[in-house]
Amino acid sequence: MASSASTGPKRQAQQYFTELILLTGLVMICWPRIQPVGTTRPLAAAVDRHLAIHDGVDSRPYRSTAAPVDALACAGLLQVTDRILSADDLREALSPLAPEENRNRTGIPPTRHLIWDNVFKKQRSACSERFQQAADTIVPTFRRTGKGGFRLPATGVGLRPEHIPACLPQELADRHLGFLSDTTPKMRRRAAAVFLVRRARGGGLDTAAQFLGINPENKRMGYTQLLNRRLRASGKARDFEQALDAITAELLKGPVIDYQHRREVLATWTLEPEDWQHILTRLPDLTSHRKPLSDDRRRLAVSAYIWTRVTEGEPDFAPCPPHIAPDPALRAVWTRERHNVFHWLRTTDHQPYYGALKPLLEAHAEHLAKAIDHCQ
Structure with missing residues:
Protein backbone atom coordinates (compact mmCIF):
# COMPACT_ATOMS: atom_id res chain seq x y z
CA MET A 1 0.00 0.00 0.00
CA ALA A 2 2.84 2.40 0.77
CA SER A 3 4.24 1.94 -2.72
CA SER A 4 0.83 2.60 -4.25
CA ALA A 5 0.33 5.72 -2.14
CA SER A 6 3.67 7.16 -3.18
CA THR A 7 2.96 6.62 -6.87
CA GLY A 8 0.40 9.43 -7.06
CA PRO A 9 2.59 12.32 -5.87
CA LYS A 10 5.54 11.04 -7.88
CA ARG A 11 3.45 10.87 -11.03
CA GLN A 12 2.07 14.35 -10.41
CA ALA A 13 5.60 15.70 -9.96
CA GLN A 14 6.70 14.13 -13.24
CA GLN A 15 3.69 15.60 -15.04
CA TYR A 16 4.34 19.04 -13.58
CA PHE A 17 7.98 18.92 -14.66
CA THR A 18 6.99 17.95 -18.21
CA GLU A 19 4.44 20.75 -18.39
CA LEU A 20 6.95 23.22 -16.97
CA ILE A 21 9.46 22.39 -19.69
CA LEU A 22 6.82 22.54 -22.44
CA LEU A 23 5.51 25.92 -21.36
CA THR A 24 8.91 27.45 -20.73
CA GLY A 25 9.72 27.09 -24.43
CA LEU A 26 6.37 28.55 -25.45
CA VAL A 27 6.75 31.44 -22.99
CA MET A 28 10.04 32.36 -24.70
CA ILE A 29 8.38 32.28 -28.10
CA CYS A 30 5.51 34.51 -26.95
CA TRP A 31 7.39 36.57 -24.34
CA PRO A 32 6.46 40.09 -25.43
CA ARG A 33 2.78 39.18 -25.25
CA ILE A 34 2.68 37.19 -22.00
CA GLN A 35 5.17 39.14 -19.91
CA PRO A 36 2.34 40.82 -17.91
CA VAL A 37 1.39 37.37 -16.62
CA GLY A 38 3.82 38.21 -13.85
CA THR A 39 7.42 38.15 -12.72
CA THR A 40 9.72 40.57 -10.92
CA ARG A 41 11.27 43.40 -12.89
CA PRO A 42 14.89 42.18 -12.51
CA LEU A 43 13.95 38.72 -13.72
CA ALA A 44 11.89 40.11 -16.60
CA ALA A 45 14.82 42.31 -17.59
CA ALA A 46 17.10 39.26 -17.58
CA VAL A 47 14.72 37.44 -19.94
CA ASP A 48 14.62 40.51 -22.21
CA ARG A 49 18.44 40.58 -22.34
CA HIS A 50 18.60 36.87 -23.09
CA LEU A 51 16.16 37.13 -25.98
CA ALA A 52 17.79 40.34 -27.29
CA ILE A 53 21.17 38.63 -27.48
CA HIS A 54 19.77 35.88 -29.70
CA ASP A 55 17.88 38.37 -31.84
CA GLY A 56 21.10 40.25 -32.34
CA VAL A 57 23.13 37.21 -33.32
CA ASP A 58 20.48 35.83 -35.63
CA SER A 59 18.51 38.49 -37.48
CA ARG A 60 15.39 36.32 -37.23
CA PRO A 61 13.13 36.22 -34.14
CA TYR A 62 14.19 33.85 -31.40
CA ARG A 63 12.86 30.30 -32.00
CA SER A 64 14.68 28.02 -29.59
CA THR A 65 12.79 26.32 -26.77
CA ALA A 66 15.92 25.46 -24.78
CA ALA A 67 16.08 26.95 -21.28
CA PRO A 68 18.53 29.86 -21.01
CA VAL A 69 21.88 29.28 -19.36
CA ASP A 70 21.63 32.61 -17.54
CA ALA A 71 20.22 31.85 -14.08
CA LEU A 72 18.16 35.04 -13.77
CA ALA A 73 16.58 34.63 -17.20
CA CYS A 74 15.80 31.00 -16.47
CA ALA A 75 14.27 31.95 -13.11
CA GLY A 76 12.09 34.60 -14.75
CA LEU A 77 10.72 32.15 -17.31
CA LEU A 78 10.09 29.48 -14.71
CA GLN A 79 8.31 31.97 -12.47
CA VAL A 80 5.90 32.93 -15.24
CA THR A 81 5.39 29.31 -16.24
CA ASP A 82 4.67 28.24 -12.66
CA ARG A 83 2.07 30.97 -12.26
CA ILE A 84 0.35 29.81 -15.43
CA LEU A 85 0.24 26.20 -14.29
CA SER A 86 -1.07 27.23 -10.87
CA ALA A 87 -3.98 29.23 -12.29
CA ASP A 88 -7.49 28.19 -11.28
CA ASP A 89 -8.62 28.45 -14.90
CA LEU A 90 -5.74 26.87 -16.77
CA ARG A 91 -7.33 27.24 -20.20
CA GLU A 92 -7.75 30.96 -19.65
CA ALA A 93 -4.16 31.23 -18.42
CA LEU A 94 -2.81 29.34 -21.43
CA SER A 95 -4.81 31.23 -24.04
CA PRO A 96 -2.44 34.27 -24.28
CA LEU A 97 0.33 31.88 -25.29
CA ALA A 98 -1.44 30.93 -28.50
CA PRO A 99 -4.49 33.02 -29.41
CA GLU A 100 -5.43 33.67 -33.04
CA GLU A 101 -1.83 33.25 -34.22
CA ASN A 102 -1.99 29.54 -33.46
CA ARG A 103 -5.21 29.16 -35.42
CA ASN A 104 -4.71 31.08 -38.64
CA ARG A 105 -0.94 30.82 -38.97
CA THR A 106 -0.42 34.58 -39.06
CA GLY A 107 1.36 37.01 -36.81
CA ILE A 108 4.33 34.81 -35.86
CA PRO A 109 6.49 32.58 -38.05
CA PRO A 110 5.06 29.11 -38.82
CA THR A 111 8.25 27.60 -37.40
CA ARG A 112 7.12 28.67 -33.95
CA HIS A 113 3.90 26.74 -34.35
CA LEU A 114 5.80 23.64 -35.39
CA ILE A 115 8.11 23.84 -32.38
CA TRP A 116 5.20 23.95 -29.96
CA ASP A 117 3.01 21.44 -31.79
CA ASN A 118 5.74 18.86 -32.36
CA VAL A 119 7.01 19.02 -28.78
CA PHE A 120 3.50 18.74 -27.42
CA LYS A 121 2.75 15.71 -29.62
CA LYS A 122 5.78 13.90 -28.25
CA GLN A 123 5.15 14.81 -24.61
CA ARG A 124 1.36 14.88 -24.48
CA SER A 125 0.88 11.52 -22.74
CA ALA A 126 3.28 12.62 -19.99
CA CYS A 127 1.13 15.64 -19.11
CA SER A 128 -1.76 15.68 -16.67
CA GLU A 129 -5.31 15.27 -17.89
CA ARG A 130 -6.05 18.81 -16.69
CA PHE A 131 -3.27 20.21 -18.87
CA GLN A 132 -4.31 18.16 -21.90
CA GLN A 133 -7.89 19.37 -21.69
CA ALA A 134 -6.85 22.98 -21.20
CA ALA A 135 -4.43 22.88 -24.13
CA ASP A 136 -6.98 21.19 -26.34
CA THR A 137 -8.24 24.41 -27.92
CA ILE A 138 -4.91 26.21 -28.33
CA VAL A 139 -2.84 23.51 -30.02
CA PRO A 140 -4.22 23.08 -33.53
CA THR A 141 -2.50 19.98 -34.86
CA PHE A 142 -1.81 17.42 -32.14
CA ARG A 143 -5.23 15.73 -32.16
CA ARG A 144 -4.62 13.64 -35.27
CA THR A 145 -4.03 10.00 -36.05
CA GLY A 146 -0.75 10.92 -37.74
CA LYS A 147 0.73 13.34 -40.23
CA GLY A 148 -2.15 14.38 -42.45
CA GLY A 149 -4.44 11.99 -40.57
CA PHE A 150 -7.91 12.42 -39.16
CA ARG A 151 -8.62 14.67 -36.23
CA LEU A 152 -9.07 12.77 -32.97
CA PRO A 153 -11.87 13.46 -30.48
CA ALA A 154 -11.14 16.11 -27.88
CA THR A 155 -10.22 14.80 -24.45
CA GLY A 156 -12.58 15.12 -21.52
CA VAL A 157 -15.57 16.37 -23.53
CA GLY A 158 -18.07 14.20 -21.65
CA LEU A 159 -20.71 14.73 -24.36
CA ARG A 160 -21.31 11.97 -26.89
CA PRO A 161 -22.10 12.99 -30.48
CA GLU A 162 -25.51 11.30 -30.48
CA HIS A 163 -26.55 13.52 -27.57
CA ILE A 164 -26.05 16.73 -29.56
CA PRO A 165 -29.13 18.17 -31.31
CA ALA A 166 -28.72 18.94 -35.01
CA CYS A 167 -29.95 22.47 -34.44
CA LEU A 168 -28.93 24.00 -31.13
CA PRO A 169 -31.99 25.10 -29.09
CA GLN A 170 -32.71 28.79 -29.53
CA GLU A 171 -32.39 29.62 -25.83
CA LEU A 172 -28.86 28.15 -25.71
CA ALA A 173 -27.87 30.09 -28.81
CA ASP A 174 -29.27 33.30 -27.37
CA ARG A 175 -27.30 32.87 -24.15
CA HIS A 176 -23.94 31.92 -25.59
CA LEU A 177 -23.67 32.89 -29.27
CA GLY A 178 -24.88 36.47 -29.30
CA PHE A 179 -21.37 37.74 -30.08
CA LEU A 180 -21.68 36.21 -33.58
CA SER A 181 -23.81 39.14 -34.68
CA ASP A 182 -22.51 38.98 -38.26
CA THR A 183 -23.81 35.41 -38.64
CA THR A 184 -27.44 34.51 -39.19
CA PRO A 185 -29.27 32.88 -36.25
CA LYS A 186 -29.76 29.69 -38.25
CA MET A 187 -26.06 29.46 -39.04
CA ARG A 188 -25.11 30.03 -35.40
CA ARG A 189 -27.30 27.19 -34.17
CA ARG A 190 -26.30 24.82 -36.96
CA ALA A 191 -22.59 25.60 -36.73
CA ALA A 192 -22.46 25.18 -32.95
CA ALA A 193 -23.98 21.71 -33.28
CA VAL A 194 -21.50 20.73 -36.00
CA PHE A 195 -18.47 21.95 -34.03
CA LEU A 196 -19.70 20.14 -30.90
CA VAL A 197 -19.99 16.88 -32.84
CA ARG A 198 -16.48 17.30 -34.23
CA ARG A 199 -15.19 17.76 -30.69
CA ALA A 200 -16.94 14.60 -29.56
CA ARG A 201 -16.12 12.23 -32.42
CA GLY A 202 -13.14 13.76 -34.24
CA GLY A 203 -12.86 13.86 -38.02
CA GLY A 204 -13.71 16.88 -40.12
CA LEU A 205 -16.56 19.38 -40.05
CA ASP A 206 -18.15 17.88 -43.15
CA THR A 207 -18.21 14.48 -41.47
CA ALA A 208 -19.78 16.00 -38.38
CA ALA A 209 -22.43 17.73 -40.52
CA GLN A 210 -23.27 14.46 -42.24
CA PHE A 211 -23.61 12.75 -38.85
CA LEU A 212 -26.27 15.33 -37.96
CA GLY A 213 -28.11 14.78 -41.23
CA ILE A 214 -26.87 17.99 -42.86
CA ASN A 215 -26.09 16.36 -46.16
CA PRO A 216 -26.42 18.85 -49.05
CA GLU A 217 -22.94 20.11 -49.89
CA ASN A 218 -24.11 23.69 -50.32
CA LYS A 219 -25.33 23.63 -46.72
CA ARG A 220 -21.94 22.50 -45.40
CA MET A 221 -19.76 25.10 -47.10
CA GLY A 222 -20.13 27.61 -44.31
CA TYR A 223 -18.49 25.42 -41.67
CA THR A 224 -15.16 24.97 -43.40
CA GLN A 225 -14.98 28.33 -45.11
CA LEU A 226 -17.38 31.08 -44.09
CA LEU A 227 -17.61 30.68 -40.32
CA ASN A 228 -13.96 29.78 -39.72
CA ARG A 229 -12.89 32.73 -41.85
CA ARG A 230 -15.15 35.09 -39.93
CA LEU A 231 -14.00 33.81 -36.55
CA ARG A 232 -10.36 34.30 -37.44
CA ALA A 233 -10.81 37.66 -39.10
CA SER A 234 -12.81 39.05 -36.17
CA GLY A 235 -10.61 37.54 -33.45
CA LYS A 236 -13.55 35.59 -32.02
CA ALA A 237 -12.23 32.04 -32.39
CA ARG A 238 -11.36 31.84 -28.69
CA ASP A 239 -14.78 33.29 -27.74
CA PHE A 240 -16.44 30.62 -29.86
CA GLU A 241 -14.48 27.83 -28.14
CA GLN A 242 -15.48 29.17 -24.74
CA ALA A 243 -19.11 29.39 -25.87
CA LEU A 244 -18.94 25.72 -26.91
CA ASP A 245 -17.57 24.89 -23.44
CA ALA A 246 -20.54 26.63 -21.81
CA ILE A 247 -23.04 24.97 -24.15
CA THR A 248 -21.52 21.57 -23.45
CA ALA A 249 -21.84 22.14 -19.71
CA GLU A 250 -25.52 23.03 -20.07
CA LEU A 251 -26.28 20.02 -22.29
CA LEU A 252 -24.59 17.72 -19.77
CA LYS A 253 -26.80 19.11 -16.99
CA GLY A 254 -30.00 18.32 -18.87
CA PRO A 255 -31.61 14.97 -19.70
CA VAL A 256 -29.55 12.64 -21.89
CA ILE A 257 -31.33 12.36 -25.24
CA ASP A 258 -30.13 10.15 -28.09
CA TYR A 259 -31.00 12.43 -31.01
CA GLN A 260 -29.21 10.14 -33.46
CA HIS A 261 -31.53 7.27 -32.48
CA ARG A 262 -34.55 9.53 -32.95
Whole structure:
Protein backbone atom coordinates (compact mmCIF):
# COMPACT_ATOMS: atom_id res chain seq x y z
CA MET A 1 0.00 0.00 0.00
CA ALA A 2 2.84 2.40 0.77
CA SER A 3 4.24 1.94 -2.72
CA SER A 4 0.83 2.60 -4.25
CA ALA A 5 0.33 5.72 -2.14
CA SER A 6 3.67 7.16 -3.18
CA THR A 7 2.96 6.62 -6.87
CA GLY A 8 0.40 9.43 -7.06
CA PRO A 9 2.59 12.32 -5.87
CA LYS A 10 5.54 11.04 -7.88
CA ARG A 11 3.45 10.87 -11.03
CA GLN A 12 2.07 14.35 -10.41
CA ALA A 13 5.60 15.70 -9.96
CA GLN A 14 6.70 14.13 -13.24
CA GLN A 15 3.69 15.60 -15.04
CA TYR A 16 4.34 19.04 -13.58
CA PHE A 17 7.98 18.92 -14.66
CA THR A 18 6.99 17.95 -18.21
CA GLU A 19 4.44 20.75 -18.39
CA LEU A 20 6.95 23.22 -16.97
CA ILE A 21 9.46 22.39 -19.69
CA LEU A 22 6.82 22.54 -22.44
CA LEU A 23 5.51 25.92 -21.36
CA THR A 24 8.91 27.45 -20.73
CA GLY A 25 9.72 27.09 -24.43
CA LEU A 26 6.37 28.55 -25.45
CA VAL A 27 6.75 31.44 -22.99
CA MET A 28 10.04 32.36 -24.70
CA ILE A 29 8.38 32.28 -28.10
CA CYS A 30 5.51 34.51 -26.95
CA TRP A 31 7.39 36.57 -24.34
CA PRO A 32 6.46 40.09 -25.43
CA ARG A 33 2.78 39.18 -25.25
CA ILE A 34 2.68 37.19 -22.00
CA GLN A 35 5.17 39.14 -19.91
CA PRO A 36 2.34 40.82 -17.91
CA VAL A 37 1.39 37.37 -16.62
CA GLY A 38 3.82 38.21 -13.85
CA THR A 39 7.42 38.15 -12.72
CA THR A 40 9.72 40.57 -10.92
CA ARG A 41 11.27 43.40 -12.89
CA PRO A 42 14.89 42.18 -12.51
CA LEU A 43 13.95 38.72 -13.72
CA ALA A 44 11.89 40.11 -16.60
CA ALA A 45 14.82 42.31 -17.59
CA ALA A 46 17.10 39.26 -17.58
CA VAL A 47 14.72 37.44 -19.94
CA ASP A 48 14.62 40.51 -22.21
CA ARG A 49 18.44 40.58 -22.34
CA HIS A 50 18.60 36.87 -23.09
CA LEU A 51 16.16 37.13 -25.98
CA ALA A 52 17.79 40.34 -27.29
CA ILE A 53 21.17 38.63 -27.48
CA HIS A 54 19.77 35.88 -29.70
CA ASP A 55 17.88 38.37 -31.84
CA GLY A 56 21.10 40.25 -32.34
CA VAL A 57 23.13 37.21 -33.32
CA ASP A 58 20.48 35.83 -35.63
CA SER A 59 18.51 38.49 -37.48
CA ARG A 60 15.39 36.32 -37.23
CA PRO A 61 13.13 36.22 -34.14
CA TYR A 62 14.19 33.85 -31.40
CA ARG A 63 12.86 30.30 -32.00
CA SER A 64 14.68 28.02 -29.59
CA THR A 65 12.79 26.32 -26.77
CA ALA A 66 15.92 25.46 -24.78
CA ALA A 67 16.08 26.95 -21.28
CA PRO A 68 18.53 29.86 -21.01
CA VAL A 69 21.88 29.28 -19.36
CA ASP A 70 21.63 32.61 -17.54
CA ALA A 71 20.22 31.85 -14.08
CA LEU A 72 18.16 35.04 -13.77
CA ALA A 73 16.58 34.63 -17.20
CA CYS A 74 15.80 31.00 -16.47
CA ALA A 75 14.27 31.95 -13.11
CA GLY A 76 12.09 34.60 -14.75
CA LEU A 77 10.72 32.15 -17.31
CA LEU A 78 10.09 29.48 -14.71
CA GLN A 79 8.31 31.97 -12.47
CA VAL A 80 5.90 32.93 -15.24
CA THR A 81 5.39 29.31 -16.24
CA ASP A 82 4.67 28.24 -12.66
CA ARG A 83 2.07 30.97 -12.26
CA ILE A 84 0.35 29.81 -15.43
CA LEU A 85 0.24 26.20 -14.29
CA SER A 86 -1.07 27.23 -10.87
CA ALA A 87 -3.98 29.23 -12.29
CA ASP A 88 -7.49 28.19 -11.28
CA ASP A 89 -8.62 28.45 -14.90
CA LEU A 90 -5.74 26.87 -16.77
CA ARG A 91 -7.33 27.24 -20.20
CA GLU A 92 -7.75 30.96 -19.65
CA ALA A 93 -4.16 31.23 -18.42
CA LEU A 94 -2.81 29.34 -21.43
CA SER A 95 -4.81 31.23 -24.04
CA PRO A 96 -2.44 34.27 -24.28
CA LEU A 97 0.33 31.88 -25.29
CA ALA A 98 -1.44 30.93 -28.50
CA PRO A 99 -4.49 33.02 -29.41
CA GLU A 100 -5.43 33.67 -33.04
CA GLU A 101 -1.83 33.25 -34.22
CA ASN A 102 -1.99 29.54 -33.46
CA ARG A 103 -5.21 29.16 -35.42
CA ASN A 104 -4.71 31.08 -38.64
CA ARG A 105 -0.94 30.82 -38.97
CA THR A 106 -0.42 34.58 -39.06
CA GLY A 107 1.36 37.01 -36.81
CA ILE A 108 4.33 34.81 -35.86
CA PRO A 109 6.49 32.58 -38.05
CA PRO A 110 5.06 29.11 -38.82
CA THR A 111 8.25 27.60 -37.40
CA ARG A 112 7.12 28.67 -33.95
CA HIS A 113 3.90 26.74 -34.35
CA LEU A 114 5.80 23.64 -35.39
CA ILE A 115 8.11 23.84 -32.38
CA TRP A 116 5.20 23.95 -29.96
CA ASP A 117 3.01 21.44 -31.79
CA ASN A 118 5.74 18.86 -32.36
CA VAL A 119 7.01 19.02 -28.78
CA PHE A 120 3.50 18.74 -27.42
CA LYS A 121 2.75 15.71 -29.62
CA LYS A 122 5.78 13.90 -28.25
CA GLN A 123 5.15 14.81 -24.61
CA ARG A 124 1.36 14.88 -24.48
CA SER A 125 0.88 11.52 -22.74
CA ALA A 126 3.28 12.62 -19.99
CA CYS A 127 1.13 15.64 -19.11
CA SER A 128 -1.76 15.68 -16.67
CA GLU A 129 -5.31 15.27 -17.89
CA ARG A 130 -6.05 18.81 -16.69
CA PHE A 131 -3.27 20.21 -18.87
CA GLN A 132 -4.31 18.16 -21.90
CA GLN A 133 -7.89 19.37 -21.69
CA ALA A 134 -6.85 22.98 -21.20
CA ALA A 135 -4.43 22.88 -24.13
CA ASP A 136 -6.98 21.19 -26.34
CA THR A 137 -8.24 24.41 -27.92
CA ILE A 138 -4.91 26.21 -28.33
CA VAL A 139 -2.84 23.51 -30.02
CA PRO A 140 -4.22 23.08 -33.53
CA THR A 141 -2.50 19.98 -34.86
CA PHE A 142 -1.81 17.42 -32.14
CA ARG A 143 -5.23 15.73 -32.16
CA ARG A 144 -4.62 13.64 -35.27
CA THR A 145 -4.03 10.00 -36.05
CA GLY A 146 -0.75 10.92 -37.74
CA LYS A 147 0.73 13.34 -40.23
CA GLY A 148 -2.15 14.38 -42.45
CA GLY A 149 -4.44 11.99 -40.57
CA PHE A 150 -7.91 12.42 -39.16
CA ARG A 151 -8.62 14.67 -36.23
CA LEU A 152 -9.07 12.77 -32.97
CA PRO A 153 -11.87 13.46 -30.48
CA ALA A 154 -11.14 16.11 -27.88
CA THR A 155 -10.22 14.80 -24.45
CA GLY A 156 -12.58 15.12 -21.52
CA VAL A 157 -15.57 16.37 -23.53
CA GLY A 158 -18.07 14.20 -21.65
CA LEU A 159 -20.71 14.73 -24.36
CA ARG A 160 -21.31 11.97 -26.89
CA PRO A 161 -22.10 12.99 -30.48
CA GLU A 162 -25.51 11.30 -30.48
CA HIS A 163 -26.55 13.52 -27.57
CA ILE A 164 -26.05 16.73 -29.56
CA PRO A 165 -29.13 18.17 -31.31
CA ALA A 166 -28.72 18.94 -35.01
CA CYS A 167 -29.95 22.47 -34.44
CA LEU A 168 -28.93 24.00 -31.13
CA PRO A 169 -31.99 25.10 -29.09
CA GLN A 170 -32.71 28.79 -29.53
CA GLU A 171 -32.39 29.62 -25.83
CA LEU A 172 -28.86 28.15 -25.71
CA ALA A 173 -27.87 30.09 -28.81
CA ASP A 174 -29.27 33.30 -27.37
CA ARG A 175 -27.30 32.87 -24.15
CA HIS A 176 -23.94 31.92 -25.59
CA LEU A 177 -23.67 32.89 -29.27
CA GLY A 178 -24.88 36.47 -29.30
CA PHE A 179 -21.37 37.74 -30.08
CA LEU A 180 -21.68 36.21 -33.58
CA SER A 181 -23.81 39.14 -34.68
CA ASP A 182 -22.51 38.98 -38.26
CA THR A 183 -23.81 35.41 -38.64
CA THR A 184 -27.44 34.51 -39.19
CA PRO A 185 -29.27 32.88 -36.25
CA LYS A 186 -29.76 29.69 -38.25
CA MET A 187 -26.06 29.46 -39.04
CA ARG A 188 -25.11 30.03 -35.40
CA ARG A 189 -27.30 27.19 -34.17
CA ARG A 190 -26.30 24.82 -36.96
CA ALA A 191 -22.59 25.60 -36.73
CA ALA A 192 -22.46 25.18 -32.95
CA ALA A 193 -23.98 21.71 -33.28
CA VAL A 194 -21.50 20.73 -36.00
CA PHE A 195 -18.47 21.95 -34.03
CA LEU A 196 -19.70 20.14 -30.90
CA VAL A 197 -19.99 16.88 -32.84
CA ARG A 198 -16.48 17.30 -34.23
CA ARG A 199 -15.19 17.76 -30.69
CA ALA A 200 -16.94 14.60 -29.56
CA ARG A 201 -16.12 12.23 -32.42
CA GLY A 202 -13.14 13.76 -34.24
CA GLY A 203 -12.86 13.86 -38.02
CA GLY A 204 -13.71 16.88 -40.12
CA LEU A 205 -16.56 19.38 -40.05
CA ASP A 206 -18.15 17.88 -43.15
CA THR A 207 -18.21 14.48 -41.47
CA ALA A 208 -19.78 16.00 -38.38
CA ALA A 209 -22.43 17.73 -40.52
CA GLN A 210 -23.27 14.46 -42.24
CA PHE A 211 -23.61 12.75 -38.85
CA LEU A 212 -26.27 15.33 -37.96
CA GLY A 213 -28.11 14.78 -41.23
CA ILE A 214 -26.87 17.99 -42.86
CA ASN A 215 -26.09 16.36 -46.16
CA PRO A 216 -26.42 18.85 -49.05
CA GLU A 217 -22.94 20.11 -49.89
CA ASN A 218 -24.11 23.69 -50.32
CA LYS A 219 -25.33 23.63 -46.72
CA ARG A 220 -21.94 22.50 -45.40
CA MET A 221 -19.76 25.10 -47.10
CA GLY A 222 -20.13 27.61 -44.31
CA TYR A 223 -18.49 25.42 -41.67
CA THR A 224 -15.16 24.97 -43.40
CA GLN A 225 -14.98 28.33 -45.11
CA LEU A 226 -17.38 31.08 -44.09
CA LEU A 227 -17.61 30.68 -40.32
CA ASN A 228 -13.96 29.78 -39.72
CA ARG A 229 -12.89 32.73 -41.85
CA ARG A 230 -15.15 35.09 -39.93
CA LEU A 231 -14.00 33.81 -36.55
CA ARG A 232 -10.36 34.30 -37.44
CA ALA A 233 -10.81 37.66 -39.10
CA SER A 234 -12.81 39.05 -36.17
CA GLY A 235 -10.61 37.54 -33.45
CA LYS A 236 -13.55 35.59 -32.02
CA ALA A 237 -12.23 32.04 -32.39
CA ARG A 238 -11.36 31.84 -28.69
CA ASP A 239 -14.78 33.29 -27.74
CA PHE A 240 -16.44 30.62 -29.86
CA GLU A 241 -14.48 27.83 -28.14
CA GLN A 242 -15.48 29.17 -24.74
CA ALA A 243 -19.11 29.39 -25.87
CA LEU A 244 -18.94 25.72 -26.91
CA ASP A 245 -17.57 24.89 -23.44
CA ALA A 246 -20.54 26.63 -21.81
CA ILE A 247 -23.04 24.97 -24.15
CA THR A 248 -21.52 21.57 -23.45
CA ALA A 249 -21.84 22.14 -19.71
CA GLU A 250 -25.52 23.03 -20.07
CA LEU A 251 -26.28 20.02 -22.29
CA LEU A 252 -24.59 17.72 -19.77
CA LYS A 253 -26.80 19.11 -16.99
CA GLY A 254 -30.00 18.32 -18.87
CA PRO A 255 -31.61 14.97 -19.70
CA VAL A 256 -29.55 12.64 -21.89
CA ILE A 257 -31.33 12.36 -25.24
CA ASP A 258 -30.13 10.15 -28.09
CA TYR A 259 -31.00 12.43 -31.01
CA GLN A 260 -29.21 10.14 -33.46
CA HIS A 261 -31.53 7.27 -32.48
CA ARG A 262 -34.55 9.53 -32.95
CA ARG A 263 -33.34 10.55 -36.42
CA GLU A 264 -32.83 6.93 -37.40
CA VAL A 265 -36.28 5.87 -36.20
CA LEU A 266 -38.00 8.74 -37.99
CA ALA A 267 -35.97 8.55 -41.22
CA THR A 268 -38.98 7.14 -43.15
CA TRP A 269 -41.75 8.11 -40.72
CA THR A 270 -44.89 10.07 -41.52
CA LEU A 271 -47.88 10.87 -39.37
CA GLU A 272 -50.44 8.07 -39.62
CA PRO A 273 -53.61 9.09 -41.51
CA GLU A 274 -55.84 8.07 -38.58
CA ASP A 275 -53.74 10.18 -36.17
CA TRP A 276 -54.03 13.10 -38.56
CA GLN A 277 -57.81 12.74 -38.76
CA HIS A 278 -58.01 12.56 -34.96
CA ILE A 279 -56.07 15.84 -34.71
CA LEU A 280 -58.37 17.46 -37.28
CA THR A 281 -61.48 16.58 -35.27
CA ARG A 282 -60.12 18.68 -32.40
CA LEU A 283 -59.73 21.81 -34.51
CA PRO A 284 -62.34 24.56 -34.73
CA ASP A 285 -64.55 24.86 -37.81
CA LEU A 286 -63.24 27.13 -40.54
CA THR A 287 -65.03 30.47 -40.67
CA SER A 288 -63.40 31.60 -43.90
CA HIS A 289 -63.03 30.33 -47.42
CA ARG A 290 -59.54 29.00 -46.78
CA LYS A 291 -58.77 25.54 -48.07
CA PRO A 292 -59.17 22.96 -45.27
CA LEU A 293 -56.17 21.11 -43.88
CA SER A 294 -57.50 17.65 -44.47
CA ASP A 295 -55.73 16.77 -47.73
CA ASP A 296 -52.79 14.38 -47.65
CA ARG A 297 -50.23 16.98 -48.67
CA ARG A 298 -50.83 18.81 -45.40
CA ARG A 299 -50.43 15.58 -43.44
CA LEU A 300 -47.00 15.03 -44.97
CA ALA A 301 -45.99 18.64 -44.36
CA VAL A 302 -47.15 18.44 -40.74
CA SER A 303 -45.10 15.24 -40.39
CA ALA A 304 -41.99 17.28 -41.15
CA TYR A 305 -42.90 19.74 -38.39
CA ILE A 306 -43.30 16.92 -35.86
CA TRP A 307 -39.93 15.53 -37.02
CA THR A 308 -38.22 18.84 -36.21
CA ARG A 309 -39.73 18.89 -32.72
CA VAL A 310 -38.71 15.31 -31.91
CA THR A 311 -35.18 15.46 -33.35
CA GLU A 312 -34.39 19.16 -32.68
CA GLY A 313 -33.57 19.35 -36.37
CA GLU A 314 -34.04 21.98 -39.04
CA PRO A 315 -37.00 22.04 -41.47
CA ASP A 316 -34.58 22.07 -44.42
CA PHE A 317 -33.26 18.64 -43.42
CA ALA A 318 -36.53 16.89 -42.63
CA PRO A 319 -36.56 13.62 -44.63
CA CYS A 320 -38.87 13.58 -47.63
CA PRO A 321 -41.51 10.80 -47.39
CA PRO A 322 -40.03 7.78 -49.17
CA HIS A 323 -43.03 7.16 -51.43
CA ILE A 324 -42.70 10.58 -53.08
CA ALA A 325 -38.95 11.19 -52.78
CA PRO A 326 -38.06 9.59 -56.18
CA ASP A 327 -40.50 11.84 -58.05
CA PRO A 328 -39.04 15.37 -58.51
CA ALA A 329 -42.47 16.90 -59.11
CA LEU A 330 -44.04 15.40 -55.99
CA ARG A 331 -40.95 16.26 -53.97
CA ALA A 332 -41.20 19.90 -55.10
CA VAL A 333 -44.87 20.03 -54.06
CA TRP A 334 -43.99 18.56 -50.66
CA THR A 335 -41.19 21.10 -50.18
CA ARG A 336 -43.47 23.99 -51.05
CA GLU A 337 -46.27 22.72 -48.81
CA ARG A 338 -43.86 22.13 -45.95
CA HIS A 339 -42.57 25.68 -46.27
CA ASN A 340 -46.11 27.07 -46.17
CA VAL A 341 -47.16 25.03 -43.15
CA PHE A 342 -44.04 26.03 -41.21
CA HIS A 343 -44.68 29.68 -42.06
CA TRP A 344 -48.27 29.51 -40.81
CA LEU A 345 -47.23 27.72 -37.64
CA ARG A 346 -44.72 30.50 -36.94
CA THR A 347 -47.36 33.22 -37.42
CA THR A 348 -50.16 31.75 -35.32
CA ASP A 349 -51.17 35.20 -34.02
CA HIS A 350 -52.60 35.90 -37.47
CA GLN A 351 -53.66 32.32 -38.14
CA PRO A 352 -56.09 31.17 -35.41
CA TYR A 353 -56.64 27.85 -37.14
CA TYR A 354 -52.92 27.06 -37.01
CA GLY A 355 -52.80 28.52 -33.53
CA ALA A 356 -55.13 25.71 -32.47
CA LEU A 357 -53.20 23.12 -34.50
CA LYS A 358 -49.73 23.91 -33.14
CA PRO A 359 -50.23 22.71 -29.52
CA LEU A 360 -51.80 19.49 -30.83
CA LEU A 361 -48.70 18.85 -32.95
CA GLU A 362 -46.42 19.69 -30.02
CA ALA A 363 -48.28 17.19 -27.83
CA HIS A 364 -48.04 14.49 -30.48
CA ALA A 365 -44.30 15.18 -30.89
CA GLU A 366 -43.76 14.88 -27.15
CA HIS A 367 -45.65 11.59 -27.01
CA LEU A 368 -43.70 10.24 -30.01
CA ALA A 369 -40.35 11.26 -28.51
CA LYS A 370 -41.13 9.45 -25.25
CA ALA A 371 -42.16 6.33 -27.14
CA ILE A 372 -38.92 6.31 -29.17
CA ASP A 373 -36.74 6.85 -26.10
CA HIS A 374 -38.59 4.16 -24.15
CA CYS A 375 -37.98 1.55 -26.87
CA GLN A 376 -34.19 1.98 -26.94
